[in-house]
Amino acid sequence: MYAQALDQKDKAPSVVEDPEHLARFEARCAAEEKIEPKDWMPEGYRRTLIRQISQHAHSEIIGMQPEGNWVTRAPSLRRKAVLLAKIQDEGGHGLYLYSAAETLGISREELYEQLLSGRAKYSSIFNYPTLTWADMGAVGWLVDGAAIMNQIALCRCSYGPYARAMIRICKEESFHQRQGYEIMLTLAKGTPAQKEMAQDALNRWWWPCLMMFGPPDAVSEHSQESMRWKIKRFSNDALRQKFIDATVPQGHYLGLTFPDPDLKFNEATGHWEIGAIDWSEFKRVLSGDGPCNRQRMRHRRQVEADGAWVRDAARAHAEKRAAREAAAKIAAE
Numbered sequence: 001m002y003a004q005a006l007d008q009k010d011k012a013p014s015v016v017e018d019p020e021h022l023a024r025f026e027a028r029c030a031a032e033e034k035i036e037p038k039d040w041m042p043e044g045y046r047r048t049l050i051r052q053i054s055q056h057a058h059s060e061i062i063g064m065q066p067e068g069n070w071v072t073r074a075p076s077l078r079r080k081a082v083l084l085a086k087i088q089d090e091g092g093h094g095l096y097l098y099s100a101a102e103t104l105g106i107s108r109e110e111l112y113e114q115l116l117s118g119r120a121k122y123s124s125i126f127n128y129p130t131l132t133w134a135d136m137g138a139v140g141w142l143v144d145g146a147a148i149m150n151q152i153a154l155c156r157c158s159y160g161p162y163a164r165a166m167i168r169i170c171k172e173e174s175f176h177q178r179q180g181y182e183i184m185l186t187l188a189k190g191t192p193a194q195k196e197m198a199q200d201a202l203n204r205w206w207w208p209c210l211m212m213f214g215p216p217d218a219v220s221e222h223s224q225e226s227m228r229w230k231i232k233r234f235s236n237d238a239l240r241q242k243f244i245d246a247t248v249p250q251g252h253y254l255g256l257t258f259p260d261p262d263l264k265f266n267e268a269t270g271h272w273e274i275g276a277i278d279w280s281e282f283k284r285v286l287s288g289d290g291p292c293n294r295q296r297m298r299h300r301r302q303v304e305a306d307g308a309w310v311r312d313a314a315r316a317h318a319e320k321r322a323a324r325e326a327a328a329k330i331a332a333e
């Protein structure tokens with residue numbers, strides 16, 4: 001099960017690196033050079049990237065589910081077409097990211113196996129349910145908004161294939177964020193019932209979105225190393241604050257209230273300050289006990305099983321074609 005599997009995280013033995021290679025590598029990172037797949041890199045850098053890129057890919061793939069829930073119930077043909085396009089984009093992002101992870105020497109099959117067995121994480125946010133149409137607005141506005149805040153920085157990541165994948169992904173995420181905000185705007189300016197639906201969505205998504213940025217800096221186990229290697233450019237707390245500062249005025253423009261009685265603007269610092277985040281909820285979701293963890297994994301495994309015949313057929317076709325080509329080659333000799 002997901003919860004148990006997380007406890008069995010790969011504890012690969014640490015590798016003793018050649019100090020000269022390591023010094024040259026660290027100097028390249030410090031000089032803002034891009035690291036490419038065939039370049040020498042420390043094992044820890046490779047592992048961190050495989051972990052982060054694959055978790056990111058899994059998030060995009062699992063992230064299709066909460067929105068897929070509304071495709072057949074979108075309120076108009078236009079909304080349905082937009083939602084379908086967005087979900088397809090998320091699938092595409094997952095595939096680019098799996099390809100970027102593969103450049104680090106791990107196979108697609110292994111990456112899938114890590115997700116399906118529960119050894120790999122995906123973003124906590126996709127374990128929450130999408131209960132009303134307003135959730136499609138809130139997911140676009142807040143979840144994609146948080147994703148962009150994190151991913152703009154990743155466009156400057158030291159690992160070339162990841163950085164380049166992020167440039168296109170960010171362009172698409174930007175469209176996603178705007179379409180979500182437009183849904184929220186329509187609902188917020190609609191009937192009292194529609195405005196209430198928008199407010200309810202904000203109430204449910206605000207805190208989980210703040211958790212998307214990861215644990216506080218003081219307990220973020222990977223941040224220090226990832227920042228030295230220029231994988232991460234900003235700390236979890238710094239990005240969370242940027243998101244809060246950008247998003248609170250947008251929510252006020254909608255005429256909505258944030259579900260945080262302690263939210264206040266600090267004139268001296270120029271930042272919005274929030275109340276305490278409930279990190280016990282974050283831990284619970286990460287340990288597999290969020291509202292939808294089981295449902296998300298069950299669905300992903302079912303889809304994998306349902307698609308087995310397609311993979312088998314493609315493999316059989318490739319084998320037949322290879323055999324035909326080999327026979328034709330022999331006949332021509």
Ligand code: FAQ
Pocket residue numbers: 009051052055056057059060063064090121122123124125139143144147150211212213214215219220221222223226232236286
């Ligand atoms: N959920 O030491 P740190 C999207 C884990 S894409 C689950 O701070 P790090 C698009 C972390 O993995 C959203 N686990 O870790 C979309 C680590 O566990 P590990 C995904 C989390 O890596 C929109 C442990 O906690 N985006 O939304 C979370 O330095 C709409 C310790 O944490 C990305 O993946 C979490 N929220 O920083 C799709 C961006 N936070 O691996 C559909 C790339 C932390 O040791 C619809 N990733 N953990 O077992 C990153 O930037 C980083 O990996 C962080 C975490 C910032 C997420």
